[in-house]
Amino acid sequence: MKELIAKRHPYLFFDQAWVARFRVQLQQDESLAREWQAFLEKADDLLKNPFIDEAEADGEDSQHGRYGPPSEQVAKMGTMLGLAYQVTGQRFYAEKLRDGLLHYGTYLKWHGKGLLRNDPSWHSELNTSRFCHGFAVGYDCIHDFLSTEERTVIRQSLLELGVLPTLKDWVFADTRIHALDSMGHNWWAVMIGTAGVGVLSVIDEEPEAGAWLDEIIRIFPEYFLYKGSVLGNKSLNYDEAGAFYESLNYADYGLYEYLVFRLAYQHSFGYTDFSDIPVLAKAGGFFLQTTYPASERPLTVNFGDGSIYSGAVQAAKLLLANGFEDPRLRWYLREWKAEYGFYDFIRQDLIWQGEMSPPSSVETSAIYADIGWATMRDGWEKDRTMLAVKSGFTWNHAHADAGSFVLYHKGRPLLIDSGNCAYDRPEYVDYYLQSEAHNVVLFNGEGQLRSDVRSGVKEPGQLYHLIDHAGLRYVYADAAGPMSPHFSRNFRHFLWVDGVIVIMDDIRAHEKGNLQWLLHYEGDTCIDERGSLRITNGDASVIVKHLFPKKLIVKQKEGLKDHNPAIKVTYLSFEEEELVQEAKFITALIPIESERSLPEVTALEGHELQGIRIRSDGKETDIYWNLRADGRIMHQNCIRKLNGWETDAYLIAITRPVGADEEDLTMVERCFIGHGSILRHKGHTLFASMSRATACLKLSIDEVSISLQGQPYIRAEIRPIVLPEHVTATGNAKVITRGNGVIVISQLSAMATRRPG
Incomplete structure (x- = not known):
């Protein structure tokens, strides 16, 4: 274990040298002084709050009891009153904090009594972590104010009620109950992170603290690198690209608590090496990609348990505070109008004073294949259009929602996730977690096994082949695994082109039944003059037009409002008139833009062919779905001729100017091939x-550009009619040769453990 830089308290997050500099800054920086005054007003409010008796905290028989209010009070007092005392020197802040620590140190335990009935009994939970945080920071901040006896009492309370119960439950080999995959995955980071802060606060006063700290440091990389368990039926924690599977809300929570510990460790030991956990440098990207900038207030992708109106502000701040520099995160904090708090003042140089910039125009799509999330948008300006898709794991905050999607447009949510409610309400498990609360396809009214939300889905969903190129965006969801009790095929393709989002569902059931295509929405509905459904929320509208099957019955279903199960809401179910075993749904979502005419959308149909034609802004895109390529034949070639195009591709999309000669290949401006080896x-x-x-x-006389997805190793040839001067490839694809009319593209990526789709 390294030695402390300075053993004089405070040292966890700041020292006396910082206090002196900060006092000078307050005299020189009016904006900072205003933020500090607002912070002091909140600290003054805490002075008025009475302490809570343990009888009240223990009055509910559950794992958390009513320990939430006292633990939150302690956490706020430790940071706010502690910092206020150090900066102002006003003793009444220290007195209130001291009295609070002494009061809550008289509790017999810092957890709900329901934990004791577990087999084996637990002695720590999330409230324990908040007590640890508040006690550690508070003790560090008012150490010089406390008498020797008071220090001993408070230190013993922290250790005996918080740190040691947590370490015995979660870390020590001789007593540990939990493994990385035994409890909800965010808990582990929260519990160990805040216990670690507690250990650091007494590192020079508790002889065994150094050994405890070494064990915490040793274990933490394993948490971030945990890849799940087949036998235990558990998901990985973090996607390789930085996303956390339990939802954005819990990504913020768990990562924040870990980063608080890391920040304290850095300041205490001068630690600056970030190479041990590479995923941390990518986590901020997940927060950015799941944010929707809007004029009224930003929204977020709320798959799983979270809120559409909450971002990951705290974790974003702590990433910056820990040295993970990213100008986009400061833009993110501005979008969410993040308020100043304890860490903002301490690390304002890193959190607020660096460069700020929005994500670039090339960052409009992201896929998190390990957890099954993807987002696509048409720009980062406020009130644009954003589509998010999920097809991943189900368990512990991750709902039974494989294949579901949400759509935000003109600053409003239009097609939505049903959200969630308080976890102790029966509606949480009976409705919000279940498939019927999401935009999926049901079979005879049934979705994923209802037990998936508690025991985990055995075969999680997957997302594949995100494309964002030349104005075309595509991703596809494999939701067959989660729906395997009902379906052998359950593939959902999203193709966003020319202002239209086309959803193509490829369904094959084990037997005939009733298929129900669900749509949850926010706003009002009507049938427009063309017979299509129109959903309107404020100034935002989207047209939902089903092209196949041609005859669908629309039924209204009763659901529950997000975060308010007492209020009933309506959602829609689109169903075929007769029982079927196989079906192909083609649905067009048309977000309405007032400044331009509505795209024209018509159906295309032929032998072993379904499709859609989109005319918009002088362009015409024909999308062909090769039904022979849907797995119905074996050992035979699935090549079809689709209106002059010969291909074995599952999907193709051809874009030309409106009115262009379809026989003239030079008029093709863009070509999409979905799961194909040949296009002639x-x-x-x-x-x-x-x-x-x-x-x-993307094809023109001057340039050809290519985006390519598929096997880990691919070699492809492109043969345009005219070989252009400029040829480019995106991502891992590289241009190998160009000449004699042939462009050779190669892509070699790390061998994936998952099938390439």
């Missing part, structure tokens, strides 16, 4: 690869 037109091969790939080509 009138004998000319435009695209070829030995394995089926997903690709988007």
Whole structure:
């Protein structure tokens, strides 16, 4: 264990040298002084709050009891009153904090009594962590104010009621109850992180604290690198790209508490090496990609347990405070109008004083394949359009929602997730967690097994092949695993092109039944003059147009309002008139833009073919769905001729100017191939690869650009009619050669453990 830089309290997050500098800053910086005055007003409010008796805290028989209010009070007092005392020197702040620590140190336990009935009994929970945080910071801040006896009493309370029960439950090999995959995954980071802060606060006064700290430091990388358990049926914690599977809300919670510990460890030991946990440098990207900037207030993707109106502000601040520099995170904090708090003052140089910039125009889509989330948007300006898709794991804050999606447009939520409610209400498990609360396809009214939300889904959903290129966006969801009791195929494709989001569902059930295509929405509904459904929320509207099957019955269903199960809401179910075993749904979502005419959307149909034609802004895109390529044949070639295009692709989309000659290949401006190895037109091969790939080509006389997805190793050929001067490829794809009319593209990525889709 390293030695402390300075053993004089305070040292956890700041020292006396920082206090002196900060006092000078307050005299020189009017904006900072205003923030500090607002902070002091909140601290003054805490002076008025009475302490809570343990009888009240223990009055509810559950794992948390009513320990939430006292633990939150202690956590706020420790940081706010402690910092106020150090900066102002006013003794009444220290007196109130001291009295609070002494009062809550008389409690017999810092957890709900329901924990004791567990087998084996637990002795720590999330409230314990808040007590640890408040006691540790408070003790550090008023150490010089306390008498020797008071220090001993408070230190013993922290250790005996908080730190040691937590370490015995979660860390020590001789007593540990929990493993990384035994409890809800955010708990582990919260419990160990705040216990670690407690250990640091007594590191020079408790002889065994150094050994405890070494064990915490040793274990934490394992938490971030945990990849799940097949036998235990548990998900990984963190996606390789930085996302946390339990939802944005719990990504904020768990990561924040860990980063608080890390910040204290840095300041106490001068630790600055971040190489041990690489995913931390990527976590901020997850917060950015799940945010929707809006004029009224930002929204967030609320898959799982969270709120559409809450971002990951605290974790974003602590990433910056810990040295993970990212100008986009300061933009994020401004979007969410983040208020100043304890850590903002202490690390204002890192949190607020650096460069600030929004995400770039090339960051409009993101996929988190390990947890099954994807987001796509048409820009970062306020009130644009954003689509988010989920098809991943189900268990512990992750709902039974494989294949679900949400749509935000013009600053409003239009197509929504049903959200959640208090966890102790029966509606939480009976409705909000279940498939019927999400935008999925049910079979005879049933979705995923209802037990998935408690025992975990055995075969989680997956997302594959995100494309964002040349104005076309695509991703597809495999939700067959979670729905395997009912379906052998449950694939949902999202193709966003020319102002229209096309959703294509490929369903094959084990037997005939009633398929129900669910749609949860926010706002009012009506049928427009074209016979399509129109959903309106304030100034935002979207048209929902089903092209296939041609005859659907629309039924109104009763659901529950987000965070308010006492209020009933309506959602829609689109159903076929007869029982079927197989179905292909093609649905167009058309977000209405007042400044431009509505795209024209018509159905295309032929032998072993369904599709859609989109006309918008002088462009015409034909989307062809090769029904022969849906797995119905074995050992035979699924090549079809689709209106002059010969291909084995599952999907293709061809874009030309409106009115262009369909026989003239030079008029094709963009070409999308979904899961295909060959694309030929009138004998000319435009695209070829030995394995089926997903690709988007932008074609012109001057330039060809390619986005390519598929196997870990792909070699593809593109043969435009005219070989242009400029050829580019995106992502891991590289241009190998160009000449004799042929462009060779290769992509070699790390071998994935999951199937390439």
